[in-house]
Amino acid sequence: MTKQFKKAAIIGVGLIGGSLALTLRQKKLVASITGIGRAGSANLELAKRMGVVDEVSHEISEGVKGADLVIVAVPVRKIASSIIKAISSLTAPCVITDVGSVKKAIILEVERCIPAGIDFVPGHPIAGTEHSGVESAFISLFQNRVCILTPTEKTNKAAVETVKRMWEATGSKVVTMDAAVHDRILSAVSHLPHIIAYTLVNAVADAGDGALDALNYSAGGFRDFTRIASSSPEMWVDICAMNKGNIIEMIGKFEKTLAELKKQLVADDFEGVKTSFEKAKHIRDSITPALKK
Amino acid sequence: MTKQFKKAAIIGVGLIGGSLALTLRQKKLVASITGIGRAGSANLELAKRMGVVDEVSHEISEGVKGADLVIVAVPVRKIASSIIKAISSLTAPCVITDVGSVKKAIILEVERCIPAGIDFVPGHPIAGTEHSGVESAFISLFQNRVCILTPTEKTNKAAVETVKRMWEATGSKVVTMDAAVHDRILSAVSHLPHIIAYTLVNAVADAGDGALDALNYSAGGFRDFTRIASSSPEMWVDICAMNKGNIIEMIGKFEKTLAELKKQLVADDFEGVKTSFEKAKHIRDSITPALKK
Numbered sequence: 218m219t220k221q222f223k224k225a226a227i228i229g230v231g232l233i234g235g236s237l238a239l240t241l242r243q244k245k246l247v248a249s250i251t252g253i254g255r256a257g258s259a260n261l262e263l264a265k266r267m268g269v270v271d272e273v274s275h276e277i278s279e280g281v282k283g284a285d286l287v288i289v290a291v292p293v294r295k296i297a298s299s300i301i302k303a304i305s306s307l308t309a310p311c312v313i314t315d316v317g318s319v320k321k322a323i324i325l326e327v328e329r330c331i332p333a334g335i336d337f338v339p340g341h342p343i344a345g346t347e348h349s350g351v352e353s354a355f356i357s358l359f360q361n362r363v364c365i366l367t368p369t370e371k372t373n374k375a376a377v378e379t380v381k382r383m384w385e386a387t388g389s390k391v392v393t394m395d396a397a398v399h400d401r402i403l404s405a406v407s408h409l410p411h412i413i414a415y416t417l418v419n420a421v422a423d424a425g426d427g428a429l430d431a432l433n434y435s436a437g438g439f440r441d442f443t444r445i446a447s448s449s450p451e452m453w454v455d456i457c458a459m460n461k462g463n464i465i466e467m468i469g470k471f472e473k474t475l476a477e478l479k480k481q482l483v484a485d486d487f488e489g490v491k492t493s494f495e496k497a498k499h500i501r502d503s504i505t506p507a508l509k510k
Numbered sequence: 511m512t513k514q515f516k517k518a519a520i521i522g523v524g525l526i527g528g529s530l531a532l533t534l535r536q537k538k539l540v541a542s543i544t545g546i547g548r549a550g551s552a553n554l555e556l557a558k559r560m561g562v563v564d565e566v567s568h569e570i571s572e573g574v575k576g577a578d579l580v581i582v583a584v585p586v587r588k589i590a591s592s593i594i595k596a597i598s599s600l601t602a603p604c605v606i607t608d609v610g611s612v613k614k615a616i617i618l619e620v621e622r623c624i625p626a627g628i629d630f631v632p633g634h635p636i637a638g639t640e641h642s643g644v645e646s647a648f649i650s651l652f653q654n655r656v657c658i659l660t661p662t663e664k665t666n667k668a669a670v671e672t673v674k675r676m677w678e679a680t681g682s683k684v685v686t687m688d689a690a691v692h693d694r695i696l697s698a699v700s701h702l703p704h705i706i707a708y709t710l711v712n713a714v715a716d717a718g719d720g721a722l723d724a725l726n727y728s729a730g731g732f733r734d735f736t737r738i739a740s741s742s743p744e745m746w747v748d749i750c751a752m753n754k755g756n757i758i759e760m761i762g763k764f765e766k767t768l769a770e771l772k773k774q775l776v777a778d779d780f781e782g783v784k785t786s787f788e789k790a791k792h793i794r795d796s797i798t799p800a801l802k803k
Contacts, residue, residue, distance in 0.1 A: 407732065424698045447791055478705065493712060501736050
């Protein structure tokens with residue numbers, strides 16, 4: 218059986234890039250995989266030793282040569298520049314896709330540089346763990362998860378189908394939407410929660426009166442709630458910078474909702490507080506089944 | 511071997527009361543346990559059938575007769591009135607303790623009613639799950655958790671020792687502190703996070719543009735982060751009412767911290783944002799080992 222791709226080049230072989238490499242190989246979608254990363258990267262050497270990739274390269278321009286599939290899984294701030302570096306070494310036909318948590322800013326930078334015969338399909342698999350690096354990669358990472366593709370009017374439809382089939386092969390459900398809608402939705406369900414988690418930890422730590430020690434008394438609720446405050450600050454600053462407008466708007470909505478609740482508390486309007494808590498519980502409980510799918 | 515207590519009366523045999531009953535029995539600390547709950551309570555009948563308690567009673571005044579240990583594990587709003595109901599049926603010596611998440615409001619109501627020979631030791635085991643009811647009770651619930659006791663200057667020291675030994679028998683680490691300090695700490699590490707979780711779910715749901723559907727795209731972060739928004743609204747409204755001052759103050763601190771972050775974002779001060787995220791990650795990571803103890 219002919220593989221779907223001759224050569225996949227994966228720029229950034231970490232948790233996401235590494236897990237995708239494992240799946241591409243298991244599903245026999247690709248004849249050979251080249252992993253691309255910084256010179257001296259222990260992660261990249263490990264990817265080679267683990268057999269996650271066949272070849273490694275420290276230069277994007279070298280590593281992508283001859284690839285008919287390029288997957289860009291570097292931190293979100295470096296995605297556009299990595300794609301632009303790759304372009305001049307690629308020969309048509311080739312499909313490029315990425316895994317960034319922000320889509321519009323990347324599309325704006327990349328789309329004007331794409332030559333004929335090279336297709337760019339912006340993507341975002343909604344998957345991850347609090348761990349990083351290829352040693353954390355595993356083959357079922359994308360199973361039963363959602364992968365969002367955000368093609369533009371310029372995106373080649375056949376290339377979208379190709380990337381869609383690749384993600385479906387990982388076990389993901391693929392959804393297509395406008396990049397601006399993606400960025401708005403993600404600012405609500407992912408970016409805001411991370412910002413709130415960081416803010417909560419800082420607010421509690423600054424509360425004084427031994428509140429920092431007090432964290433030692435915190436039960437499971439606080440631990441679950443703040444687990445995402447252990448995420449990479451670099452990554453989240455980049456996301457804030459690249460989705461700033463939506464994030465500031467969502468912080469505003471959150472501030473307004475919190476101010477209303479505080480007002481109810483101050484006014485002893487506990488019926489109002491209860492209605493608000495009940496609404497949240499109802500929403501949270503109703504989304505759980507979807508999350509578990 | 512003589513048991514430490516002849517009769518324990520547990521008012522409210524749910525997750526906390528039931529788990530404590532299981533431990534008292536396993537550790538052979540008590541000769542007999544009476545569970546007290548509402549008439550027609552399926553939970554109480556189940557507690558009897560499960561053998562969690564020996565006897566059941568639907569009247570506090572009846573059920574506590576002859577008890578030398580009374581544990582009050584009803585919802586926090588009903589703790590003081592339950593204790594006051596019990597008092598007139600108790601004969602000295604008897605130790606009463608409770609498990610409420612707020613301490614000062616309970617002490618203020620209860621302490622002036624306590625007669626000679628009856629001792630009240632306010633307590634709060636920091637343990638729980640998102641489940642409730644005796645069917646969720648289990649013997650290791652308190653193991654390696656912290657239990658806070660908040661005796662006042664009026665509290666009998668021998669009674670504090672008695673309650674301390676009881677909680678130590680469950681595997682908890684017992685800490686003693688002032689009730690006002692307890693309420694302040696808990697407003698920071700537990701009450702504020704619950705309010706923020708409810709608020710976050712409501713803010714995201716109100717974001718419009720299909721953001722509610724968007725929750726279906728949310729990954730593990732959102733799920734973990736908002737699990738506590740599935741907690742009982744009734745319970746959390748009661749806690750808000752009984753610890754209102756501290757909670758409003760903590761909301762204010764949180765608002766200030768969030769406003770500072772928003773200001774940094776608006777001003778493109780991403781170094782400032784990064785410093786703030788790094789601080790939060792450092793704090794969160796440094797408390798993890800204590801939580802795991």
